[in-house]
Amino acid sequence: MNSRERVLAAIHHKEPDRVPVDLGGCGQTGINASSLYALRKVWGLPEHRIRICEPYQLLGEVELDVLQKAGADVVPLWNRGTLLGTTGACTKPWEMPDGTPVWMPSDFEYDVNEKGETLVYPCGDRSAPYSAHMPKGGSFFDGIDRAEEYDEDHLTPLEDYRESFAVKDEEDCRYWEKESVRLSEHSDFAVMGVLGGMGLGDAAEIPGPFLKHPRGIRKMEDWLMAHILYPDYLDAVFQMQTEVMLKNLELYRQAVGDRIQVIWVSGTDFGTQNGLMQSREIFQKLYKPYYQKVNDWIHQNTSWKTFYHSCGAVAELIPDFIEMGVDILNPVQCSAKGMDAAFLKETYGDRIVFWGGGIDTQATLPRGTAKEVYDQVLKRLEIFSKGGGYVFAAIHNIVAGVPPENLTAMYQAVRDFRER
Structure with missing residues (x-):
């Protein structure tokens, strides 16, 4: 089997010739540019500036030599x-706080203040307030709460989120x-379309780091x-978001057709380390109908498999995920309750694909031997790989500061398991 055939077998619940592997296939299976730079070095690959494919998390582009x-x-x-x-395009040279040389988008504009914080302008517009920041010595950005106070008696969800x-x-x-x-016609890799746009209530998107002047309910604690307090506000936002998503899905289908095998739909986290962000009842009432609508459209109009990312203890929601048409669940946070x-x-395992x-990546990879x-990699492979x-x-992106020997141990375990 080639890579595309291998992934297709796995996501159709068939056992492939060997376990498929993803490194860098989306914004939740990637690797911080700092660790990628170190990995290239320990593997003896040419050293060069890392191209940043996702600047908010400072994820590095995983090139062909690393993929291989x-x-x-x-x-x-x-x-x-x-x-x-x-x-x-990523043509602006920049150094991360730890000195890792990278290429940032040409319109990436920032300042460094007296505390050593890196402050980013949205859309590269220096006339707008900063929308994201990274503390001194950091390795990724966080959004900044910038929206003005809203009138609780006169909420305007459509105007706020349009x-x-x-x-x-x-x-x-x-x-x-x-x-x-x-990607499709000049390689045999499986292709994941990272369209996005359906992360209902995504904590990375609510503050609006991509907006110059966000409005409405934007602080995450207020949103939760x-x-x-205002379920009708959220419902109105989700309805508008879903309507736009369906229009974009049709445009996407016309543009890419069957040249992708998987579509990344949502990155909203519904779990914490020990439980759900919201009750299952709230999820079923506010979120599930809109996700169902999007998944139904995808399954009725394409051959794509739907990919959903949700960190945390979400086992209670998996029956709902399956019922609403989620084909693939990521990151499968086994350390959560x-x-x-x-x-x-x-x-x-026979009804949803674990990806x-x-x-x-919270403890073992960055701090274990x-x-x-x-x-741990061998044990997880033995459990999850049976039957496709x-x-x-x-489990989520590989963060900065991971010992290179741990990275090589991870992929050595995968190779050894595949060769059994």
């Missing part, structure tokens, strides 16, 4: 725009078509309380 060395099978079809509102959701233009469509042809790997595979779960990493329905990836 890692045995990876998936590549991303990115959008032109980013969470910081930039759209330019700028957040836009129908894509012809330039986007041409870009999708060109890139999908390049709005589930109880109720997310035991064997339980998940045995209970749901992730391969190594704990190389042997602990190796052993699994793509190996770390």
Whole structure:
């Protein structure tokens, strides 16, 4: 099997010739540019500036030589725009706080203040207030709460969020078509379309780091309380977001056709380490109908499999995910309460694909020994790979500062398992 055939088998719950691997296939299976730079060095690959494919998290572009060395099978079809509102090509040289040399989008504009914080302008517009910041010594950005106080008695959800959701233009469509042809017809990798746009209540998007002047309920604590205080506000936002998403899906289908195998739909986290962000009842009432509508459209009009990312203890929601048409669940946070790997595979493995779960990126990968990493990867592969329905990836992105020997131990374990 080639990479595309391998992934297709796995996501159709068939056992492929070997376990598929994802490194860098989307914004939640990637690697921080700092760790990528170190990995290239330890693998003896040419050293050069790392191209940043997702500046908010400072994820590095995983090039062909790294894909081959890692045995990876998936590549991303990115959008032109980013969470910081930039759209330019990565041609601006920059050094991360730890000295890692990278290429940032040409319209990336920032300042460094007296505390050593890096402050970013949305859309590269220096006339707008800063929209994201990174503390001194940091390795990724966080959004800044900038919205003015809202009138609780006169809420205006459609006006507040209209700028957040836009129908894509012809330039986007041409870009999708060109890139999908390049990725699909000139390689045998599986292609994940990272369209986005359906992350209902996504904590990275609510503050609006890509907007010059966000309005309305934007602080995450206010947004979470709005589930109880102003559910009609959220419902109006979700309805508008879904309507725009369906229009963009049709444009995307026309542009890429069957040149992608997986579509990244949502990155909203519904879990914490120990439980749900909201009750299951709230999820079923506010979120599920809109996700169902989008998934139904995708399944009725394309051959794509739907990819959903949700961190945390979400085992309670997996039956709802399956019912509303989620094909693939990521990152499979096995360290969270109720997310035991064997339980998940045995209970749901024949009805939903697990994409992730391969190594704990909170503790084992950054702070464990190389042997602990190796052993955990082997154990997870043994559990999840049986009968297909699994793509190996770390639990969320590989962060900065991971010991290079732990990274190599992870991929050595994958290679050894594949060769059994």
